[in-house]
Amino acid sequence: xxxxxxxxxxxxxxxxxxxxxxxxxxxxxxxxxxxxxxxxxxxxxxxxxxxxxxxxxxxxxxxxxxxxxxxxxxxxxxxxxxxxxxxxxxxxxxxxxxx
Amino acid sequence: xxxxxxxxxxxxxxxxxxxxxxxxxxxxxxxxxxxxxxxxxxxxxxxxxxxxxxxxxxxxxxxxxxxxxxxxxxxxxxxxxxxxxxxxxxxxxxxxxxxxxxxxxxxxxxxxxxxxxxxxxxxxxxxxxxxxxxxxxxxxxxxxxxxxxxxxxxxxxxxxxxxxxxxxxxxxxxxxxxxxxxxxxxxxxxxxxxxxxxxxxxxxxxxxxxxxxxxxxxxxxxxxxxxxxxxxxxxxxxxxxxxxxxxxxxxxxxxxxxxxxxxxxxxxxxxxxxxxxxxxxxxxxxxxxxxxxxxxxxxxxxxxxxxxxxxxxxxxxxxxxxxxxxxxxxxxxxxxxxxxxxxxxxxxxxxxxxxxxxxxxxxxxxxxxxxxxxxxxxxxxxxxxxxxxxxxxxxxxxxxxxxxxxxxxxxxxxxxxxxxxxxxxxxxxxxxxxxxxxxxxxxxxxxxxxxxxxxxxxxxxxxxxxxxxxxxxxxxxxxxxxxx
Numbered sequence: 001x002x003x004x005x006x007x008x009x010x011x012x013x014x015x016x017x018x019x020x021x022x023x024x025x026x027x028x029x030x031x032x033x034x035x036x037x038x039x040x041x042x043x044x045x046x047x048x049x050x051x052x053x054x055x056x057x058x059x060x061x062x063x064x065x066x067x068x069x070x071x072x073x074x075x076x077x078x079x080x081x082x083x084x085x086x087x088x089x090x091x092x093x094x095x096x097x098x099x
Numbered sequence: 100x101x102x103x104x105x106x107x108x109x110x111x112x113x114x115x116x117x118x119x120x121x122x123x124x125x126x127x128x129x130x131x132x133x134x135x136x137x138x139x140x141x142x143x144x145x146x147x148x149x150x151x152x153x154x155x156x157x158x159x160x161x162x163x164x165x166x167x168x169x170x171x172x173x174x175x176x177x178x179x180x181x182x183x184x185x186x187x188x189x190x191x192x193x194x195x196x197x198x199x200x201x202x203x204x205x206x207x208x209x210x211x212x213x214x215x216x217x218x219x220x221x222x223x224x225x226x227x228x229x230x231x232x233x234x235x236x237x238x239x240x241x242x243x244x245x246x247x248x249x250x251x252x253x254x255x256x257x258x259x260x261x262x263x264x265x266x267x268x269x270x271x272x273x274x275x276x277x278x279x280x281x282x283x284x285x286x287x288x289x290x291x292x293x294x295x296x297x298x299x300x301x302x303x304x305x306x307x308x309x310x311x312x313x314x315x316x317x318x319x320x321x322x323x324x325x326x327x328x329x330x331x332x333x334x335x336x337x338x339x340x341x342x343x344x345x346x347x348x349x350x351x352x353x354x355x356x357x358x359x360x361x362x363x364x365x366x367x368x369x370x371x372x373x374x375x376x377x378x379x380x381x382x383x384x385x386x387x388x389x390x391x392x393x394x395x396x397x398x399x400x401x402x403x404x405x406x407x408x409x410x411x412x413x414x415x416x417x418x419x420x421x422x423x424x425x426x427x428x429x430x431x432x433x434x435x436x437x438x439x440x441x442x443x444x445x446x447x448x449x450x451x452x453x454x455x456x457x458x459x460x461x462x463x464x465x466x467x468x469x470x471x472x473x474x475x476x477x478x479x480x481x482x483x484x485x486x487x488x489x490x491x492x493x494x495x496x497x498x499x500x501x502x503x504x505x506x507x508x509x510x511x512x513x514x515x516x517x518x519x520x521x522x523x524x525x526x527x528x529x530x531x532x533x534x535x536x537x538x539x540x541x542x543x544x545x546x547x548x549x550x551x552x553x554x555x556x557x558x559x560x561x562x563x564x565x566x567x568x569x570x571x572x573x574x575x576x577x578x579x580x581x582x583x
Contacts, residue, residue, distance in 0.1 A: 007467075008463070011463055011466050011467050011470060012463065014466050014470060015421060015425075015450075015462050015463060015466040016425075016428065016443070016446040016447050016450055017447060017450050017451055017454070017459060017462060017463070018447040018448050018450065018451025018452075019451060019459070020451075023456075023459070027459070027460065027463055030460055030521055030522075031460075031463060031464060031467065033521075033522050034413065034464060034521065034522055034525070035464075035467070037409065037410055037413075037522060037525075038410040038413065038414055038468075038477065039410075040406070040407060040410050041407055041410050041411065041414075041480050041481065041484055042480075044404075044407055044484060044487075046480060046483035046484060046487070049483040049484075049486050049487060050483070050486055051479055051482030051483045051485075051486060052482050052483075052485040052486035052489055053313075053482060054313065055299040055300065055313060055343075055538035056300075056343070057300065057345050057346075057347065057563065057564075059345075059346045063346055064339075064342060066339060074206055074207070078206045079206070080431075081204070081206065082202075082203050082204060082205075082206075082431065082432045083430065083431055083432070084429060084430075084433070084434055084435035085435065091430050091431060093430055093442055093445065094439060094440060094441055094442050094444075094445055095441065095442070096441075096442045098441070
């Protein structure tokens with residue numbers, strides 16, 4: 001397997017990540033090496049092995065249920081306090097749809 | 100400072116409790132002295148990113164008031180601690196050592212943080228780490244690397260390098276870190292302190308900035324096993340804000356520190372002692388002789404799927420990271436790329452400018468292994484392999500009470516030594532990632548020094564929720580080593 005710069009660009013687009021030309025070259029090399037190592041898993045027969053999707057321990061079925069009681073929330077002013085652009089308790093972003 | 104003849108840097112939790120009760124010093128006096136010392140010494144390691152003097156002094160005042168009123172000030176009363184900068188602190192900047200969050204001031208406290216303060220601990224500040232906890236050397240911080248207090252030319256380990264360094268340096272008595280693949284144990288071993296990764300779910304992760312959610316743990320650093328046990332006891336327990344936190348009651352870990360390890364079965368997994376000999380391993384093997392002398396029954400065991408752990412870990416961890424880091428997009432918490440005209444450009448540029456090289460690499464790897472056509476071959480395969488790795492441990496704990504291994508194949512390496520080779524950096528996590536994959540408790544306890552004076556740690560692993568057994572063994576070893 002050889003990771004091409006085209007593939008790097010495709011994945012970077014999926015990840016919403018801008019990469020410079022130099023970063024793209026370097027990324028192709030790094031991904032190639034690391035994915036090459038990951039291929040060692042192919043040696044292993046995992047037929048019939050349940051995937052471990054969670055690390056969970058025994059607890060009663062209703063253990064996580066609680067009374068539905070109102071409680072204090074952050075509030076929109078606090079929630080947007082760290083946003084680079086906000087107004088009237090909302091996040092502001094550039095135009096999504098151009099007309 | 101006459102109240103602290105040996106300096107604030109060497110105090111234990113017990114000494115602080117005694118000092119407060121015998122009125123040798125007040126919590127406010129200790130907090131002021133500790134802050135002054137930590138700020139003066141910080142340039143040697145760059146361990147702290149932010150100090151929170153006001154908050155520290157306010158907690159200390161509360162402790163003094165409780166003491167004066169004859170109320171219980173808590174098991175950590177007045178203890179100066181540090182918190183890794185991936186745990187959110189209300190009103191105190193929390194950066195995750197990322198440019199993106201350089202000015203992020205959280206509106207709430209992580210549960211582990213509020214529990215520490217409720218137990219009386221005085222938080223001095225937030226510690227440096229690898230960006231979003233991704234790294235094994237603390238060189239991936241946007242605010243400069245942390246230096247190892249034992250040798251400033253060497254790394255402190257990572258990703259919780261700052262939390263390990265400040266405890267080793269004496270600029271905090273104990274600290275909190277996070278561990279996803281060894282990020283507590285490896286820096287603990289590199290800096291010569293005790294570091295504990297508890298059972299998955301033992302400590303609430305509410306307010307821990309997520310890296311890989313099926314692997315993330317919060318845990319303590321301290322200079323002694325006793326202090327680590329007191330710290331864990333204070334932060335452990337079910338928290339309804341974290342659905343993955345465990346219901347199991349929290350025992351009094353300090354009760355387990357009775358030195359009684361006679362007949363305890365200790366397993367040495369042969370896969371962790373294979374390959375060409377190295378100094379770290381020889382030191383750990385010497386420590387195993389001490390365990391034998393204490394009456395432990397040492398036997399060889401096998402964890403046959405160990406060799407697949409690195410690949411398994413870096414698939415699962417990066418896949419989860421790519422999802423968790425999607426939220427840093429210039430909308431809610433982070434700075435925003437200035438020149439972006441459209442929404443999608445804003446996402447791409449903000450993330451491209453903001454993330455460091457290692458975060459980008461992991462986002463890319465994670466996105467790749469989850470992408471269409473590769474999911475089964477990588478992610479699903481890794482989850483199946485993870486089940487086998489976890490099963491290895493379950494089977495081993497049918498035979499033995501605890502497992503002992505090296506923490507790292509080598510001691511602290513030089514700054515820059517592995518920075519250009521990501522795969523080599525990943526391989527250095529070989530002994531620590533298995534515990535995270537299985538979700539079992541594990542810790543690093545100092546067990547010696549190399550010929551050039553670098554600390555080496557011994558890893559102790561135990562079965563799910565047997566932190567008490569793990570502490571018992573580590574404490575008995577620590578005491579025996581001290582008596583030599």
